[in-house]
Amino acid sequence: MSLALATKFARRELRGGLRGFRLFLACLALGVAAIAAVGSVRAAIEAGLEREGAAILGGDAELELTYRFATEIERAWMQSQASAISEIADFRSMAVAGEDRALTQVKAIDAFYPLVGAVTLDPEMPLADALAIQNGTPGAVMERALIDRLGLSLGDSFALGTNYYTLRAAITREPDAAAAGFSLGPRTLVLRDSLEGSGLLSAGSRFNSKYRLLLPEGTDINALEARATDQFTDSGMRWRDSRNGAPQVSRFVERLSAFLILVGLSGLAVGGVGVSAAVRSYLSRKTEVIATLRALGADRATIFQTYFIQIGVLSVLGVAIGVILGAILPLLAAPILEARLPIPTAFRVFPAPLIEAGLYGLLTAFIFTLWPLARTDRVRAATLFRDAWDGANRLPALPFIITTAIAIAALVGMAGWFNGSWFLTLWTLGGIAGALALLAVAAFLIRIAARSLSHRLRGYPRWRWAMAAIGGTGEGAGAVVLSLGLGLSVLAAVGQIDGNLRQAINGNLPDIAPSYFFVDIQRDQIDGYTQRLENDPAVSRIDSAPMLRGILTQINDRPAAEVAGDHWVVSGDRGVTYAAAPKDGALITAGEWWAPDYSGPPQISFAAEEAEEMGLVLGDTITINVLGRDVTGTITSFQEVDFSTAGIGFILTMNPSALAGAPHTFISTVYAEPEAEAQILRDLAQAYPNITAIRVKDAIDRVAGVLAGLAAATSYGAAATLLTGFLVLIGAAAAGADARTYEAAMLKTMGASRRMIAASFILRAALLGLAAGAVALLAGTLGGWAVSTFVMETDYTVIWSSALLIVAGGITATVLAGLGFARRALQARPARVLRARE
Numbered sequence: 001m002s003l004a005l006a007t008k009f010a011r012r013e014l015r016g017g018l019r020g021f022r023l024f025l026a027c028l029a030l031g032v033a034a035i036a037a038v039g040s041v042r043a044a045i046e047a048g049l050e051r052e053g054a055a056i057l058g059g060d061a062e063l064e065l066t067y068r069f070a071t072e073i074e075r076a077w078m079q080s081q082a083s084a085i086s087e088i089a090d091f092r093s094m095a096v097a098g099e100d101r102a103l104t105q106v107k108a109i110d111a112f113y114p115l116v117g118a119v120t121l122d123p124e125m126p127l128a129d130a131l132a133i134q135n136g137t138p139g140a141v142m143e144r145a146l147i148d149r150l151g152l153s154l155g156d157s158f159a160l161g162t163n164y165y166t167l168r169a170a171i172t173r174e175p176d177a178a179a180a181g182f183s184l185g186p187r188t189l190v191l192r193d194s195l196e197g198s199g200l201l202s203a204g205s206r207f208n209s210k211y212r213l214l215l216p217e218g219t220d221i222n223a224l225e226a227r228a229t230d231q232f233t234d235s236g237m238r239w240r241d242s243r244n245g246a247p248q249v250s251r252f253v254e255r256l257s258a259f260l261i262l263v264g265l266s267g268l269a270v271g272g273v274g275v276s277a278a279v280r281s282y283l284s285r286k287t288e289v290i291a292t293l294r295a296l297g298a299d300r301a302t303i304f305q306t307y308f309i310q311i312g313v314l315s316v317l318g319v320a321i322g323v324i325l326g327a328i329l330p331l332l333a334a335p336i337l338e339a340r341l342p343i344p345t346a347f348r349v350f351p352a353p354l355i356e357a358g359l360y361g362l363l364t365a366f367i368f369t370l371w372p373l374a375r376t377d378r379v380r381a382a383t384l385f386r387d388a389w390d391g392a393n394r395l396p397a398l399p400f401i402i403t404t405a406i407a408i409a410a411l412v413g414m415a416g417w418f419n420g421s422w423f424l425t426l427w428t429l430g431g432i433a434g435a436l437a438l439l440a441v442a443a444f445l446i447r448i449a450a451r452s453l454s455h456r457l458r459g460y461p462r463w464r465w466a467m468a469a470i471g472g473t474g475e476g477a478g479a480v481v482l483s484l485g486l487g488l489s490v491l492a493a494v495g496q497i498d499g500n501l502r503q504a505i506n507g508n509l510p511d512i513a514p515s516y517f518f519v520d521i522q523r524d525q526i527d528g529y530t531q532r533l534e535n536d537p538a539v540s541r542i543d544s545a546p547m548l549r550g551i552l553t554q555i556n557d558r559p560a561a562e563v564a565g566d567h568w569v570v571s572g573d574r575g576v577t578y579a580a581a582p583k584d585g586a587l588i589t590a591g592e593w594w595a596p597d598y599s600g601p602p603q604i605s606f607a608a609e610e611a612e613e614m615g616l617v618l619g620d621t622i623t624i625n626v627l628g629r630d631v632t633g634t635i636t637s638f639q640e641v642d643f644s645t646a647g648i649g650f651i652l653t654m655n656p657s658a659l660a661g662a663p664h665t666f667i668s669t670v671y672a673e674p675e676a677e678a679q680i681l682r683d684l685a686q687a688y689p690n691i692t693a694i695r696v697k698d699a700i701d702r703v704a705g706v707l708a709g710l711a712a713a714t715s716y717g718a719a720a721t722l723l724t725g726f727l728v729l730i731g732a733a734a735a736g737a738d739a740r741t742y743e744a745a746m747l748k749t750m751g752a753s754r755r756m757i758a759a760s761f762i763l764r765a766a767l768l769g770l771a772a773g774a775v776a777l778l779a780g781t782l783g784g785w786a787v788s789t790f791v792m793e794t795d796y797t798v799i800w801s802s803a804l805l806i807v808a809g810g811i812t813a814t815v816l817a818g819l820g821f822a823r824r825a826l827q828a829r830p831a832r833v834l835r836a837r838e
Helices: 002-014 022-051 053-057 072-081 127-131 144-150 221-231 247-285 287-295 300-340 351-378 398-419 422-454 461-471 477-512 526-534 560-564 608-614 674-687 696-735 737-749 754-791 800-827 830-836
Strands: 061-066 084-097 100-109 120-122 139-143 157-160 163-173 187-191 208-214 238-241 516-521 539-555 573-578 588-591 603-607 621-626 629-639 652-654 665-672 692-695
Touching (some): 022 247, 061 539, 072 208, 072 221, 100 144, 127 139, 221 238, 247 422, 287 300, 398 422, 422 461, 526 539, 603 608, 629 652
Parallel strands (some): 573 652
Antiparallel strands (some): 061 238, 084 100, 084 157, 120 163, 157 163, 516 665, 539 621, 539 665, 603 652
């Protein structure tokens, strides 16, 4: 009976329209729309990757080997399983055109490439014609960026190693580009046969061979993968197939979208503050109605259910609007996104991310409306004779507190489950909760301080009026500081993280980083290479080391992934070296180094920090596959390895006799004066054409470009949060418009000028904005420090330019919102306002 009556009351209340709930709907819809849109874009990318999996990979399956080509036995096995095979060699090299040199990622292909899809060239021509030998010179195609960097025109000649090629066309589309992942240089395509004698694919050179397979119709890929793993168990083979043709892209998209959704949840939290304020404001206007119902015999349950149903219906409406917007906006933006994204997409309506966003919205609305609704329990019939609402600021009853806690736990659990990263979820939502708590405490202290100061500013009427308004109950100081402050906190944290990353990349590293990183130095070249540099007064330091690549396959005779989980050390091939003695200045943290003439069973010195993360201890055995051969050694020492200097650093070092017999090359870093770098590169490239030089600053700039894109994407999420905060700010200003109109009328009646009253309004808005900005600066700085220190593992300094902009933004936003609703108050005639209050 109670629920039926409450439903009837709620239906009648809803007939009054949406007056007072526009802010409620806007905040809820914007937050849900942001999350739904991010989820929809992620789903579109994943669907595109799945749909184009074979084209992205270049075949139905791929087997990849490091630093070697497949043996005849391995090729025979692949031919027995596939209907067609294409072999590719992928490596970095220097493209040389006259005096100009540039790093390029070379893809050496065979006549069958690509098995799936097509390479598009400018001018249009078949790839086979572009790469064919004409007038005794093989052809090549390049990405436009590399052509421009070398100053080439079609028909010009350039060198790779000791071989020369004619540029025939520019690459406009490479079907398997997304599968290649991140590279330090633009792409060049040549035929593998044309590299014979170039010195670029000699024993020990750094390259990956990839074998793309077209499989017969109906092939069981799971079973084939198991057979391939068994066949190549000791070869260091890595398997990929069309089910996940670009795993790096998939992981990147998944992690970035997960973080953006969590940023979107902060926007929902800001919207929740607005939702709570809107419900509180609405119910305060309904105090007399509630009191009348209580006087007529309505019990507490009926009152609560009435407004719970009403707010629930409006919450569903707000969430529905957000879900619809989140579905439509990506479809509208699809042409732009498809043109700008370098990976395939398949935009359509995806139910899963929309359902996820809707659940977030409903839970957020429930959490932020439950406590205001619980206050209806304290309205009694006596409220008809005195104002009892504003005095009912105590905590709600225990059942409401417990229910709210359960709802928050459900929201956190759902976010962790959907995102798949409990670490990221707990840290992000914990940061949002901490920021909200800090802002709530700040709002409380600001009101108390303002109330106290208002009594001490008798000689400064403008300041006194401003302080009295902030310290009172009608100005909405709490809503302003919470909503705008949380939006600014997210933006401040993003700004600090971005600034510190840029500073670490563009500021700190060049001071200590080498000028060049040289790879593929043959053993018979290392002495001449070293002599050239040691005799150069502009070179301050040379570091060289033998270099092999290997895959860590087993730890203590167990699969490495079972022991170390998804640690990055076991996720791919890693650099391996050998040394008779520790490097100068190396810190051995545990164990002992082998003797210089040691020739017994293989021993290993492992990077100390990574060993601790993987749970390794002295005496553990590690099996690493090098060029198809398993080498098992015992960990006899740990050493500190600093990877932050862009210098030479190895996870794993072995005694010389363990690896010296394996084909390998040397790597080297050169620290030189900037004005000498070009001459060093010219001399070494002329003497040793096969050596690849990586200019460290160019590599850093390329990484910085990727990070800049990440920061921009995160900033968009933070901007959505800030927009929601501004909407709440506008709502708070609108809610206080009547109070300011009455205040202005009273002040005018007592002789105050319009200019004095306007100055008071501006002061209170500016002070609230300053408070929100200052607290947001503190919260954002703490958040930026935590992420930079514990996640990015970089040094941290406050970026004051970004910080001051945040404070200025807070002041500007509140002043604009306040002035927008102050005009009517200043223009109102006192007599009319006071007569309406009688």
